[in-house]
Amino acid sequence: GAVVSQHPSRVICKSGTSVKIECRSLDFQATTMFWYRQFPKKSLMLMATSNEGSKATYEQGVEKDKFLINHASLTLSTLTVTSAHPEDSSFYICSAPGPGTNEQFFGPGTRLTVL
Amino acid sequence: QKEVEQNSGPLSVPEGAIASLNCTYSDRGSQSFFWYRQYSGKSPELIMSIYSNGDKEDGRFTAQLNKASQYVSLLIRDSQPSDSATYLCAVNMFMDTGRRALTFGSGTRLQVQP
Numbered sequence: 001g002a003v004v005s006q007h008p009s010r011v012i013c014k015s016g017t018s019v020k021i022e023c024r025s026l027d028f029q030a031t032t033m034f035w036y037r038q039f040p041k042k043s044l045m046l047m048a049t050s051n052e053g054s055k056a057t058y059e060q061g062v063e064k065d066k067f068l069i070n071h072a073s074l075t076l077s078t079l080t081v082t083s084a085h086p087e088d089s090s091f092y093i094c095s096a097p098g099p100g101t102n103e104q105f106f107g108p109g110t111r112l113t114v115l
Numbered sequence: 116q117k118e119v120e121q122n123s124g125p126l127s128v129p130e131g132a133i134a135s136l137n138c139t140y141s142d143r144g145s146q147s148f149f150w151y152r153q154y155s156g157k158s159p160e161l162i163m164s165i166y167s168n169g170d171k172e173d174g175r176f177t178a179q180l181n182k183a184s185q186y187v188s189l190l191i192r193d194s195q196p197s198d199s200a201t202y203l204c205a206v207n208m209f210m211d212t213g214r215r216a217l218t219f220g221s222g223t224r225l226q227v228q229p
Binding site: 034042043044045046049057058059060093095102103104105106107108109111 | 147149151156157158159160161164203205207210211212214216217218219220221222
């Protein structure tokens with residue numbers, strides 16, 4: 001399957017700071033990438049769809065000014081959690097559809113802890 | 116509200132047995148269905164995709180789809196302790212944004228007893 005990477009894998013930050021998470025498609029191009037959040041023992045919740053060359057599409061209830069998404073190139077999308085608070089602590093995972101398919105391949109995830 | 120429903124489990128089966136995981140979904144217009152496996156602390160890993168009614172087999176895994184009943188299942192034959200994980204059912208649905216994206220069930224935790 002297609003390979004998606006994420007960086008960093010784990011980050012701990014102080015409340016009020018901003019954190020940037022990168023998602024890369026390693027061996028294919030992705031005009032669309034998806035950002036999910038998963039709280040402990042809960043399922044994945046789609047936050048937003050990242051679109052190369054245009055604005056991200058946010059799901060209902062997700063603050064677009066707090067979760068900034070930039071799809072800088074056909075292989076890179078970034079999620080910036082601005083002014084992070086402890087309630088933003090979660091597992092953030094990105095995905096991209098494999099080439100020529102609508103099967104989603106997930107990055108390894110980023111565990112964010114806000115103190 | 117568009118939903119994907121799964122029994123949270125845990126589903127406990129002995130090694131070598133067949134594990135049966137079930138999923139129902141609310142969007143009758145959905146056409147793409149996926150099963151993911153997620154180990155604790157890791158991201159989901161795609162196991163199977165299915166698009167047509169009937170069965171689809173891949174090794175020890177068989178996905179079954181019945182669009183009329185809005186039901187998807189995953190059978191794991193000859194279950195191994197390494198199959199112990201949470202299995203997520205995902206359905207490609209129209210979101211509130213008007214775009215299609217994956218909606219996940221809450222997952223079924225499978226425990227395979229040695």
